[in-house]
Amino acid sequence: MYILAILTFIFGLIIGSFLNVCIYRLPAGISIINPPSRCSQCKQSLGIIDLVPVFSYLFLRGQCRHCQAEFSPRYPLVELFCGLGFMLLFLHFGLTVEYLTAVFLFSGLVVCSLIDLDHQIIPDQVLIVLTIGGIPLLLLQSTSVFLDGLLGAVVGGGLLLLVAVLSKGGMGGGDVKLAAVLGLYLGWSGILLVFFIAFLAGSVVGLTWAWLKKKTLKTALPFGPFLSTATLIVLIWGESIINWYLSLF
Ligand SMILES: [Zn+2]
Numbered sequence: 001m002y003i004l005a006i007l008t009f010i011f012g013l014i015i016g017s018f019l020n021v022c023i024y025r026l027p028a029g030i031s032i033i034n035p036p037s038r039c040s041q042c043k044q045s046l047g048i049i050d051l052v053p054v055f056s057y058l059f060l061r062g063q064c065r066h067c068q069a070e071f072s073p074r075y076p077l078v079e080l081f082c083g084l085g086f087m088l089l090f091l092h093f094g095l096t097v098e099y100l101t102a103v104f105l106f107s108g109l110v111v112c113s114l115i116d117l118d119h120q121i122i123p124d125q126v127l128i129v130l131t132i133g134g135i136p137l138l139l140l141q142s143t144s145v146f147l148d149g150l151l152g153a154v155v156g157g158g159l160l161l162l163v164a165v166l167s168k169g170g171m172g173g174g175d176v177k178l179a180a181v182l183g184l185y186l187g188w189s190g191i192l193l194v195f196f197i198a199f200l201a202g203s204v205v206g207l208t209w210a211w212l213k214k215k216t217l218k219t220a221l222p223f224g225p226f227l228s229t230a231t232l233i234v235l236i237w238g239e240s241i242i243n244w245y246l247s248l249f
Contacts, residue, residue, distance in 0.1 A: 153190045
């Protein structure tokens with residue numbers, strides 16, 4: 001069990017390293033396979049010793065070996081976050097189809113959230129990959145999980161579309177599509193719980209931020225990261241939260 005947990009952590013670090021490439025290259029329209037990883041300053045190709053997740057960053061003290069350009073500490077942080085996410089999901093699901101489904105969704109969400117933070121867009125390519133990959137994974141779990149997912153996609157996309165229309169552009173089209181994809185993975189009750197957590201967290205953070213910066217709430221806050229964080233919470237604790245809520249009545 002412990003060995004497997006450590007292996008899933010290492011697997012998460014490696015996937016995180018690949019996701020960093022996607023986060024940087026997708027919005028720029030560069031292929032994620034070619035050219036191989038290189039320094040964005042001096043264009044020198046990076047070798048194996050420059051690409052070991054987290055360790056290379058620490059060993060090279062966050063600098064390029066060739067031109068001493070500084071690498072953002074965000075790279076090792078994304079890798080660490082993925083390592084932890086992959087391990088936590090393993091400890092919850094074990095080595096199951098549910099686990100594969102969860103880490104696939106988790107990886108896509110890491111890419112969506114960081115691109116949303118950087119560029120205020122949620123890339124269609126990632127949503128398409130999540131949809132095409134998600135359908136067989138859900139069908140492998142069971143037909144009823146898949147049907148619940150279809151309902152969740154309609155509920156998730158539909159509700160945010162309503163918010164987008166009513167708020168006249170306060171909610172982006174990318175968020176609507178992301179909510180439909182999340183609904184597909186989480187089912188109708190899961191996506192409602194995600195909305196509840198995301199809106200609550202978004203309001204608290206948004207109001208605090210507006211108060212600190214003395215700005216109005218009109219300043220758009222990227223909603224993608226809130227949806228993604230709420231999804232991770234629901235993947236792990238969703239059932240417990242829903243059962244606790246139902247026990248109140
Ligand atoms: Zn360099």
